Amino acid sequence: MTNKIKVKDKLEDDTLDLSFCDLQEVPIREIAAIKKATRLDLSNNSLVSIPNTIVSLTSIIKLDLSKNMLTEIPENIGEMRQLRHLDLYSNQISRLPLSLGELKNLKWLDLKDNPLTAAVASVAGPCSNSSDCQACARNIVAYLSQVKQSIEEEKVRRKTAVAEVPVKKEAKKKKKKNVEKIVKVSPATEVIVADVKNGEVEHEIITAKESHRGFCSVITRVLLSTVLVTLFLGILFVALMIFLPKYDETLSDIITNYLEAQTKLPVKYYQELAIDKKNLIAEEIVIRSNKFIVIGANYYGKIVGYLSDKFNEYFK
Numbered sequence: 001m002t003n004k005i006k007v008k009d010k011l012e013d014d015t016l017d018l019s020f021c022d023l024q025e026v027p028i029r030e031i032a033a034i035k036k037a038t039r040l041d042l043s044n045n046s047l048v049s050i051p052n053t054i055v056s057l058t059s060i061i062k063l064d065l066s067k068n069m070l071t072e073i074p075e076n077i078g079e080m081r082q083l084r085h086l087d088l089y090s091n092q093i094s095r096l097p098l099s100l101g102e103l104k105n106l107k108w109l110d111l112k113d114n115p116l117t118a119a120v121a122s123v124a125g126p127c128s129n130s131s132d133c134q135a136c137a138r139n140i141v142a143y144l145s146q147v148k149q150s151i152e153e154e155k156v157r158r159k160t161a162v163a164e165v166p167v168k169k170e171a172k173k174k175k176k177k178n179v180e181k182i183v184k185v186s187p188a189t190e191v192i193v194a195d196v197k198n199g200e201v202e203h204e205i206i207t208a209k210e211s212h213r214g215f216c217s218v219i220t221r222v223l224l225s226t227v228l229v230t231l232f233l234g235i236l237f238v239a240l241m242i243f244l245p246k247y248d249e250t251l252s253d254i255i256t257n258y259l260e261a262q263t264k265l266p267v268k269y270y271q272e273l274a275i276d277k278k279n280l281i282a283e284e285i286v287i288r289s290n291k292f293i294v295i296g297a298n299y300y301g302k303i304v305g306y307l308s309d310k311f312n313e314y315f316k
Contacts, residue, residue, distance in 0.1 A: 055079040078102030101144030109137035
């Protein structure tokens with residue numbers, strides 16, 4: 001819970017300093033009651049999230065959220081259009097909301113020491129000094145604004161494409177009205193289609209069963225081939241990950257590190273589990289093989305003894 005503090009006592013001139021207060025929640029209501037505050041310092045606390053209601057603090061022009069445990073910032077942060085200075089240094093933020101691109105008055109932004117995606121980190125830059133932070137604000141706002149515009153354009157394109165579908169269907173219906181189709185089924189299961197267009201008759205003979213059977217056969221072969229190829233590649237990959245460390249441990253580490261970086265999955269852990277399982281199976285095979293050898297040897301001895309006895313009895 002948020003420590004009970006007197007927010008009003010933290011106001012000095014136009015700065016409301018709530019840093020080092022061990023806050024776990026932002027006291028939005030208490031802050032909103034202080035109309036004089038235009039600079040809000042929430043740094044060095046234990047905040048893991050910021051409520052969407054922070055946009056109600058319309059007088060804030062400088063917001064310091066550095067050195068917390070934030071994983072994201074509110075999706076509606078773009079409504080704080082008066083914001084000029086935003087410090088997000090040293091948090092756990094990996095993505096930024098598109099609405100951040102609406103902060104056209106933002107002149108200073110610090111994003112360093114956050115696990116940002118590669119694309120956003122590249123746009124943000126190093127943020128190592130005041131000049132970098134100013135450039136970061138310009139670049140991020142422009143980048144997110146462009147991304148949002150591209151998304152909106154794609155939505156409009158898709159809506160237009162969906163709207164055109166009924167129009168095309170209607171056009172096809174009108175076209176069909178001008179064409180009479182006479183369909184007959186012959187004893188040989190052949191479908192005879194006669195198209196009458198402007199008084200000219202065109203005939204097309206289609207063997208229904210053969211057409212249907214051929215199409216299904218092609219689809220079945222394609223699906224079966226895809227499944228078999230996927231299964232083969234999967235088995236080959238698993239075998240590679242299990243046996244490669246035995247022959248080239250360095251190459252195995254390179255591959256597993258790359259896969260972990262790309263998939264964010266504990267590939268090394270899965271590899272170790274698979275190797276352990278392989279070793280257990282190998283040990284089990286050896287144990288069972290030894291048992292079969294012992295059993296076989298016993299039966300062999302009994303058979304040899306039995307035949308020897310019979311042989312001796314026969315020649316007595």
